[in-house]
Amino acid sequence: MRIESAEVIVTSPGRNFVTLKLTTSDGITGLGDATVNGRELAVASYLTEHVVPLLLGRDAANIEDTWQYLYRGAYWRRGPVTMAAIAAVDVALWDIKAKAAGMPLYQLLGGASRRGALAYGHASGSTVEALFDSIRNHLDLGFRAIRVQTGVPGLGQVYGVATDQRPGERYDYEPARRSVADGRSLPVEETWDTAAYLRHIPTVFEAVRNEFGPDLPLLHDGHHRMTPIEAARLAKDLEPYRLFWLEDATPGEDQTALRLIRRHSTTPLAIGEVFNTAFDYQTLITERLIDYVRSAVPHTGGITHLKRLVEFAGLYGVRTGFHGPTDVSPVGMAAALHLDIAVHNFGIQEYMQHSATTLEVFRTSYTFADGLLHPGDNPGLGVDLDEEAAARFEYIPAYLPVNRRLDGTVHDW
């Protein structure tokens, strides 16, 4: 079963996505998500110019060999663009192999370890009152775990706060957008004040616990914006509210920084959505500085590498909490769900829910019921891409916002 053709499909149904479609000599197709938010065309070019020519004629069954060939063969290794390109090839080959075997992908990963994957949704509000409405909306949508993000008094738009939410509908927040100046697309700029944020967030969780009780699993995303001591302060202040996790409390590439947070708090920590190999976690996992691995399949070299990372993490009691925003496409989401169902040290799955426009292009078979996600039992990943629909949505340059502190200093967004 040789790889006969490879197409890189860039489409923008509600937001930009890059998808790799492989077709074998037996006519079996496989899909892989190659979307890196704000840098989509870099991955599309890496695939088109440097990977696709190497794939044609290769045996589609040799997934591990292809992974090593693309990782070691590139010489220049790791990094978001390289690992997203490798991930797309890897997932497409797993999709093909499972279709050829006539079984859902998770059956090739060891079969089901659970009946479904606990999902968490994104509640948010520019005020605590709006946040309460959003939490109720997500409970009505069936979520049994909720991420809580709010505005910060005195600041405008900040990360994670949806601009408009309609009752009974999904969380509507797409951070990637653009401002246009002299015909050029530029990132939107937002303003940040960590001190105001650190004062405000503990009052938000006290209000949420008073309103919704002590049992609802609550998560919060610090989104890389605190220094280690600031993160230790917030993790300590949030201890009374018993969060499921505090995510990206501090930029994770400085892995030893989390020793400081651990010294001050038992609030569980999650990190890794911007990482792209297991090596980024080495200290974090072996020193048990985190409790959850946040990677997404499309950003961490695909199923082959992420499964390796998850098994390593499991040796240290670290569980999964795969990244599942709308900029991980339904193909990347489905790949995560097959791993979620199969691995032993599953923790939770982020589920931001794609828009109806996105789902016009990506036809999914995963389900969400009783707070749990399931990839479905169609052969392969269980996702099809409607290429005619995809062609209707032209790529639109979009960037993630740039954050600046009150004095104008560039800060993490």
Ligand code: CS2
């Ligand atoms: C966020 C992401 O979902 C999360 O945890 O950190 O939404 C992140 O902001 C986006 O993936 C960036 O593209």
Ligand code: MG
């Ligand atoms: Mg995050």
